[in-house]
Amino acid sequence: MDLASTPRTEAFRCGVRRFLAEHLPPGWRGLGALSVAERARFTPRWRETLREHGYLGVAWPEEYGGAGLSTLEQSALQEEFVRAGVPLLPLPTDPFGFSLIGPTILRWGTEEQKRHFIPRILSGEHRWVQGYSEPDAGSDLFALRTSARLVDDAWVVNGQKVWQTAGDSANWIFVLARTEPSAARARGLSLLLVPIEQPGVEVRPIRTLTGEAEFCEVFFTDARTDAGHVVGARGDGAKVALTLLGYERGAASGALYAGYRVELERLIELIRSRGLDADAGVRRRLAWCWSKVEILRVLGLKTLASVQAGATPGPESSILKLYAAEYHARITELALDLLGSDAMVRSGDPGAAKIGVDPLGTPNSPSAWQHAFLTARAGTIYGGSSQIQRTTLGEQVLGLPREPRPEGGRT
Amino acid sequence: MRFGPNEEQAALRTAIREMLAEHANAARAAYSRPDSRLWERMTGELGLTAVGVPEEYGGTGANFTDVAFVQEELGRALAPVPFFSSVVLATRVLLESGDAGILLPDMVAGKVLATAALVEAAGDWTFAELSTTARPDGDRWILNGEKHFVTDGTTADVLLVLAHAPQGPTLFAVRVAARVAMDALDATRPLSTVILRGSYGDLVGPPGGALPVLDRALRAASIALACEQAGGAAACLDMAVAYAKTREQFGRPIGSFQAIKHLLADVLVDNESASAAALYAAWALDHAPGEAPALANLCQAFNSDAYVAAAKANIQVHGGIGFTWEHDAHLHLRRAISARALLGPPEAHRERIADRILSAPTGESR
Numbered sequence: 001m002d003l004a005s006t007p008r009t010e011a012f013r014c015g016v017r018r019f020l021a022e023h024l025p026p027g028w029r030g031l032g033a034l035s036v037a038e039r040a041r042f043t044p045r046w047r048e049t050l051r052e053h054g055y056l057g058v059a060w061p062e063e064y065g066g067a068g069l070s071t072l073e074q075s076a077l078q079e080e081f082v083r084a085g086v087p088l089l090p091l092p093t094d095p096f097g098f099s100l101i102g103p104t105i106l107r108w109g110t111e112e113q114k115r116h117f118i119p120r121i122l123s124g125e126h127r128w129v130q131g132y133s134e135p136d137a138g139s140d141l142f143a144l145r146t147s148a149r150l151v152d153d154a155w156v157v158n159g160q161k162v163w164q165t166a167g168d169s170a171n172w173i174f175v176l177a178r179t180e181p182s183a184a185r186a187r188g189l190s191l192l193l194v195p196i197e198q199p200g201v202e203v204r205p206i207r208t209l210t211g212e213a214e215f216c217e218v219f220f221t222d223a224r225t226d227a228g229h230v231v232g233a234r235g236d237g238a239k240v241a242l243t244l245l246g247y248e249r250g251a252a253s254g255a256l257y258a259g260y261r262v263e264l265e266r267l268i269e270l271i272r273s274r275g276l277d278a279d280a281g282v283r284r285r286l287a288w289c290w291s292k293v294e295i296l297r298v299l300g301l302k303t304l305a306s307v308q309a310g311a312t313p314g315p316e317s318s319i320l321k322l323y324a325a326e327y328h329a330r331i332t333e334l335a336l337d338l339l340g341s342d343a344m345v346r347s348g349d350p351g352a353a354k355i356g357v358d359p360l361g362t363p364n365s366p367s368a369w370q371h372a373f374l375t376a377r378a379g380t381i382y383g384g385s386s387q388i389q390r391t392t393l394g395e396q397v398l399g400l401p402r403e404p405r406p407e408g409g410r411t
Numbered sequence: 412m413r414f415g416p417n418e419e420q421a422a423l424r425t426a427i428r429e430m431l432a433e434h435a436n437a438a439r440a441a442y443s444r445p446d447s448r449l450w451e452r453m454t455g456e457l458g459l460t461a462v463g464v465p466e467e468y469g470g471t472g473a474n475f476t477d478v479a480f481v482q483e484e485l486g487r488a489l490a491p492v493p494f495f496s497s498v499v500l501a502t503r504v505l506l507e508s509g510d511a512g513i514l515l516p517d518m519v520a521g522k523v524l525a526t527a528a529l530v531e532a533a534g535d536w537t538f539a540e541l542s543t544t545a546r547p548d549g550d551r552w553i554l555n556g557e558k559h560f561v562t563d564g565t566t567a568d569v570l571l572v573l574a575h576a577p578q579g580p581t582l583f584a585v586r587v588a589a590r591v592a593m594d595a596l597d598a599t600r601p602l603s604t605v606i607l608r609g610s611y612g613d614l615v616g617p618p619g620g621a622l623p624v625l626d627r628a629l630r631a632a633s634i635a636l637a638c639e640q641a642g643g644a645a646a647c648l649d650m651a652v653a654y655a656k657t658r659e660q661f662g663r664p665i666g667s668f669q670a671i672k673h674l675l676a677d678v679l680v681d682n683e684s685a686s687a688a689a690l691y692a693a694w695a696l697d698h699a700p701g702e703a704p705a706l707a708n709l710c711q712a713f714n715s716d717a718y719v720a721a722a723k724a725n726i727q728v729h730g731g732i733g734f735t736w737e738h739d740a741h742l743h744l745r746r747a748i749s750a751r752a753l754l755g756p757p758e759a760h761r762e763r764i765a766d767r768i769l770s771a772p773t774g775e776s777r
């Protein structure tokens with residue numbers, strides 16, 4: 001066991017802290033403390049600051065405008081940003097550009113695609129969303145039916161995608177589509193890059209259970225994109241689309257931990273302010289939450305150590321996903337229990353929360369916790385539901401026999 | 412960065428595993444005719460009494476992760492050996508007391524087996540009410556009272572006894588006292604009652620200074636026990652997975668049914684958590700001592716529950732055969748439920764965590 005941080009990582013971390021101290025507005029209390037309007041003003045400016053100082057696309061090679069950081073450095077960077085309550089991926093579409101399609105293009109794309117798309121992700125000119133799920137293809141992703149056929153020098157896309165997070169602010173979508181109708185399920189897919197601003201694409205908002213419109217459905221009617229906008233080989237879409245997910249979970253575990261710490265501190269404040277610190281049941285549930293968060297830190301360290309040793313993250317990354325999603329559902333439920341009858345009534349500053357762990361500065365109000373409780377349901381559904389994660393762990397980590405399913409299922 | 416054993420630790424682990432395979436029946440034998448050869452071999456051939464002990468006492472060096480990996484391996488096999496009692500519990504008490512020189516070299520040499528006799532009939536690990544007393548008699552002390560749940564108490568040569576002296580709670584080394592074997596639910600970890608009726612004891616550590624010594628020693632013991640629990644839980648999962656792959660019902664291996672698969676996936680997540688938490692805590696004991704007290708409570712609470720859950724799942728997956736005396740599944744359930752009670756219940760550990768969190772200044776609950 002050797003888990004001590006190296007002087008190099010610590011020096012890097014100090015550099016990040018210095019940058020944050022120099023560039024955050026005076027009196028900064030965290031993104032959660034900003035109103036919706038303040039957020040809208042702050043976010044684009046902050047993104048520019050990050051870009052000027054090389055804090056966007058940090059994992060990418062320098063020749064494509066990245067910073068070439070190691071996994072350890074990325075993890076430290078993410079952690080420091082979460083602690084300071086400030087986003088590293090400011091726009092709602094940035095996670096899809098920087099964590100999904102960017103790395104996918106860098107891994108599988110042609111040189112031309114890299115030179116064209118990567119700088120545009122950095123500049124914010126291209127704002128990406130993920131077009132995988134369909135009404136009849138969710139967990140069973142490879143049952144998808146959206147089709148694309150090559151007509152002259154363009155792909156012509158028809159079909160429907162659904163649940164596109166940040167779809168309302170995007171102008172490009174990466175679409176997993178069926179391009180080889182005669183091939184078996186998973187072998188007939190390709191990953192296409194499709195511009196949204198064209199007559200054949202229609203984006204309609206969908207209201208989530210909180211009442212906000214955070215995701216969309218996207219309709220394709222003879223939508224077109226360049227013949228060259230396919231990532232990886234034709235028919236390799238399934239492989240191209242899914243291989244990079246594990247890497248993201250590896251570097252992100254530090255940030256996940258830091259986020260849960262911030263949330264837990266807010267819960268502790270809530271317990272104190274409601275005078276529940278002597279309640280035996282509350283104390284035990286708090287200790288349980290604290291333990292789960294600290295174990296997450298250790299699991300994250302273990303993942304980092306293995307990534308750093310050169311291991312490719314495999315199906316074990318499902319452990320973190322399942323662990324984190326289930327934990328988050330529990331702590332937000334505890335918060336509502338602590339509110340007692342106030343849990344029934346919306347009151348106080350709701351903050352400007354989104355889906356995911358609320359950032360530093362989020363108000364400690366019933367409304368904000370109710371929002372967190374409701375949105376925590378998403379974690380066990382998206383990105384492979386908890387059931388799908390358990391199947392993955394059972395079959396790919398424990399080696400249990402597969403359940404009967406159609407050829408080429410997602411897991 | 413490395414999360415896992417180094418080369419020497421891995422080699423020792425393999426050697427332990429191989430030796431345990433040669434004594435494959437040892438855990439079961441503990442229920443009828445215990446096999447004392449195993450511990451003799453572990454002491455003589457593998458040198459387990461020296462593991463984690465500072466070199467000045469003849470040990471391999473003060474590195475608690477050495478202890479952690481050994482303990483995990485012993486837990487996996489339900490090894491019925493006094494490693495925890497002597498090399499962890501008694502050794503840690505001696506090291507923390509500042510009086511290790513009196514006994515530890517003989518323990519490392521395998522000449523003396525020691526254990527600690529701390530709690531009484533109520534099993535109270537806060538030691539709030541001690542009825543065992545000690546009074547001075549020349550340069551020795553005379554002890555009266557009863558100690559319960561003493562692990563390996565019948566076979567130990569020396570008992571480190573906690574008693575109330577005029578100066579307050581104090582530790583003593585006692586060699587002669589009546590011991591009565593308790594009918595332990597988990598026979599792989601024998602328990603005894605120790606009856607002190609004017610028994611002689613020698614002072615260990617400062618008079619009246621036992622509680623801080625025990626606080627530190629039990630921190631290490633909690634972590635070591637958590638490693639053992641993680642090992643036991645891993646063995647349960649291995650057994651269940653192996654069976655689920657081969658046992659067929661409805662024309663399919665039962666492991667292909669989601670009800671079984673998902674149950675075992677949840678055990679996997681908890682086991683990974685348990686093992687990572689305990690190993691990290693063992694590392695922190697030497698390298699991040701400020702974190703160790705909280706981590707000791709954390710992994711004792713978490714791993715206790717994880718092991719019980721894994722042992723129960725293992726029996727469930729085995730169906731009727733898992734309910735038989737002949738199958739080893741119940742040996743783990745007995746160990747798991749007993750280990751959970753050994754150093755105080757998870758609730759008590761969580762209570763100490765809550766205490767620490769809620770008394771810390773805002774924003775510093777770690």
Ligand SMILES: Cc1cc2nc3c(=O)[nH]c(=O)nc-3n(C[C@H](O)[C@H](O)[C@H](O)COP(=O)(O)OP(=O)(O)OC[C@H]3O[C@@H](n4cnc5c(N)ncnc54)[C@H](O)[C@@H]3O)c2cc1C
Pocket residue numbers: 129130131132133134135137138139140162163164165215355378381382383384385386387388391669
């Ligand atoms: C907040 C949010 C954001 C999202 N963002 C995006 C996005 O940006 N882009 C995108 O493409 N998609 C997105 N999704 C879609 C998400 O990936 C899917 O919802 C998910 O894959 C589940 O698919 P489904 O909704 O069709 O549910 P279904 O697959 O129909 O599942 C319904 C239930 O059945 C269970 N189930 C299904 N199959 C099995 C099985 N084999 N064994 C056991 N149980 C099973 C599931 O666990 C679940 O409980 C988002 C979803 C949410 C909630």
